[in-house]
Structure formats: C-alpha cells, structure tokens
Amino acid sequence: MKIKKAVIPVAGLGTRFLPYTKVIPKEMLPIWDIPAIQFIVEEALDSGIESILFVTSKEKYSIEDYFDRNFYLEYFLNKNRYIEKIKDLNKIPQNFKIYSVRQKEARGLGDAILHAEDFIAEDYFAVFLPDDLIFSKKPVMKQMKEVLEIYNKPVLGVERVPWKMVDAYGIIKPRIIKNRIFEILDMVEKPQIDKAFSNLGVVGRYVLPKNIFNYIKQTKPGVKGEIQITDSLKVLLKEQGILAYEFEGIRCDTGNKYDYLLAILTYASMHKELKKKLKKDIKNIFKIRL
Ligand code: UTP
Numbered sequence: 128m129k130i131k132k133a134v135i136p137v138a139g140l141g142t143r144f145l146p147y148t149k150v151i152p153k154e155m156l157p158i159w160d161i162p163a164i165q166f167i168v169e170e171a172l173d174s175g176i177e178s179i180l181f182v183t184s185k186e187k188y189s190i191e192d193y194f195d196r197n198f199y200l201e202y203f204l205n206k207n208r209y210i211e212k213i214k215d216l217n218k219i220p221q222n223f224k225i226y227s228v229r230q231k232e233a234r235g236l237g238d239a240i241l242h243a244e245d246f247i248a249e250d251y252f253a254v255f256l257p258d259d260l261i262f263s264k265k266p267v268m269k270q271m272k273e274v275l276e277i278y279n280k281p282v283l284g285v286e287r288v289p290w291k292m293v294d295a296y297g298i299i300k301p302r303i304i305k306n307r308i309f310e311i312l313d314m315v316e317k318p319q320i321d322k323a324f325s326n327l328g329v330v331g332r333y334v335l336p337k338n339i340f341n342y343i344k345q346t347k348p349g350v351k352g353e354i355q356i357t358d359s360l361k362v363l364l365k366e367q368g369i370l371a372y373e374f375e376g377i378r379c380d381t382g383n384k385y386d387y388l389l390a391i392l393t394y395a396s397m398h399k400e401l402k403k404k405l406k407k408d409i410k411n412i413f414k415i416r417l
Contacts, residue, residue: 128276130334132246133176133253135167136239138184138230143383152187154257156381158394163381164190167257168220174268176253178224180246182239184231194225235353241343249337251275256331260390262397263376267332274308274372275334281363283311284332285371286378293320296328297357299371309371311364316357327371330378339363
C-alpha cells in the first residue's frame with residue numbers, strides 16, 4: 128500500500144503564539160535557521176510522499192512562497208558568487224508537487240482535512256500537523272506506513288504523555304497487538320486524569336482512509352463551532368477499526384512558546400558544535416542580573 132499524498136493543515140489562527148502570529152505563520156518560526164514547516168515537509172518526502180496539499184488561509188501565503196523559487200534572489204547570489212549562501216538556499220526541498228486550498232474560516236481540524244477531499248483519490252493518505260516536530264532516525268511517517276502495509280488499517284501516531292498532561296490530548300484505550308502497535312478500542316478528547324483510558328495521546332501524524340471525508344461530513348460542530356477530527360475518528364473506529372502506533376522519535380511541540388524554545392534547544396543538542404558552545408554560554412546566561 129503506497130501513500131504518495133499528504134495533507135498539511137496550516138489554517139489555524141495560532142492564538143497561543145500571539146502577537147507573533149498576527150501576521151506571520153507559526154509554521155515559519157525558525158528552528159535555528161530552518162522554518163519549522165521545512166522539517167515537516169522533509170519528513171514527508173523522506174517517507175515517500177510526492178505531493179503535498181497545504182490547507183491554508185489568508186495570512187499563510189509565505190509558506191507556499193518559501194517552497195517556490197525566488198529568481199531575483201538566485202540571480203543576486205549567483206552574480207556575487209555567494210557560494211555558501213546558494214548552498215543554504217538549495218537546502219529547501221523542491222522535489223515535490225505543492226497544492227493548496229484555502230480554508231476561509233478556521234472551523235476546526237476536521238473541517239480543514241475535509242478541504243482535501245478533491246485532492247485525494249487513493250485509499251489512504253497522510254496527515255501531518257506541523258506543530259508536532261519529531262526528530263527521529265527513521266521518519267515517523269515511514270514507520271507508520273510500514274504498519275499500514277502489514278495491517279491495512281488507518282494508523283494514528285501516539286506517544287506516552289505525562290499523566291498530568293492527558294487533558295491536553297486525544298487519549299486512546301489501547302489493546303496491544305505487538306511492540307508499539309495497538310488496536311484502538313475507544314478514544315476520548317482531552318479527558319480529566321481520572322477519565323483517561325491510558326496516557327497514550329494522539330499526536331500530529333495520521334494515516335487516514337479516503338472515507339474519513341464521509342464521516343467528517345456527518346460530524347456536527349462542537350461548542351466553539353469547530354469540527355473536531357476526533358469525533359469523526361470515533362465513527363471510523365466503530366466502522367472500520369483504527370490502529371495506534373507508538374512511534375520512535377523525540378517530539379517537540381512548536382505551537383506554544385515554551386515548548387518552541389525547547390524545540391530549538393533540542394535541535395541544538397543534536398548538533399555537536401552547537402551543543403558544545405551552548406553548554407558553555409547557557410551557564411553565563413543564567414548568571415545574568417539586570
Ligand atoms: P491547533 O489546535 O493547534 O490550532 O490546530 P491553531 O490555530 O494552530 O493554534 P492555537 O491553538 O490557536 O494556538 C492544529 C492544527 O490544525 C490546523 C492548525 O493550523 C494546526 O496545524 N487547523 C486548525 C486548521 O488548519 N484549521 C482549523 O480550523 C484549525
């Protein structure tokens with residue numbers, strides 16, 4: 128079972144990152160020198176994805192521009208023989224097809240995914256939530272595709288979250304099938320700790336079947352008028368069954384300010400030179416008194 132298409136919803140308002148996100152998409156926040164969205168696109172491409180649909184909105188055009196060419200900049204760098212800078216520019220992935228569709232109103236993740244209906248003809252497709260940046264040896268979507276290939280069922284990426292954080296996640300009731308692979312028996316969105324089936328929380332990687340669109344259409348908007356994907360997944364669960372896969376990798380949430388800072392430090396810790404320098408400097412930073 129090959130998955131060649133991915134959907135990346137980027138039409139959210141990013142209110143946890145205001146005021147920055149008033150005009151600049153949080154997906155364009157840099158992790159060192161690379162915007163967070165590039166890591167997501169790289170994971171997709173390294174997992175065999177060939178076409179990506181961004182579900183986008185008015186303020187987010189810079190994401191598409193980033194993956195497009197900038198002829199004047201290329202001309203300028205070439206003319207001045209800025210070899211190193213040309214190399215930096217060439218690190219932006221180009222070998223994929225970009226599509227986009229506008230979600231005119233932020234009506235929830237379910238609604239955002241529904242905007243991909245015309246784009247998907249295949250049985251299964253991948254969804255990446257760009258807030259979840261996952262550093263791993265083998266790309267997480269590649270790991271999940273391998274699960275699909277064996278079981279031919281939808282797969283959700285899950286992670287063991289701290290118990291005191293279960294109220295921030297969709298939590299699954301698992302039945303273990305094999306190391307890291309679970310059958311999902313039930314799901315609950317953002318439960319209080321005493322109502323949580325487990326501490327296995329759904330994070331931003333999904334392998335979904337084409338018929339999810341029918342379930343989303345049947346889903347009624349929730350309290351804030353938003354169509355949540357969890358409601359549609361619960362129907363899918365009953366009708367078709369869903370697996371959960373506890374992926375191998377380190378996840379950083381770049382959608383809120385503090386965890387974003389941790390994401391940059393995590394990135395730095397994985398680069399020898401940066402790590403060495405940072406270790407030294409950070410001691411001094413904590414000594415600063417104004
Ligand atoms: P979030 O729940 O993180 O919302 O959406 P958000 O707007 O991005 O951020 P906050 O909570 O206001 O700070 C999860 C993912 O779904 C997308 C977002 O862009 C994000 O990638 N999304 C959400 C949409 O594309 N459309 C929506 O209507 C809602």
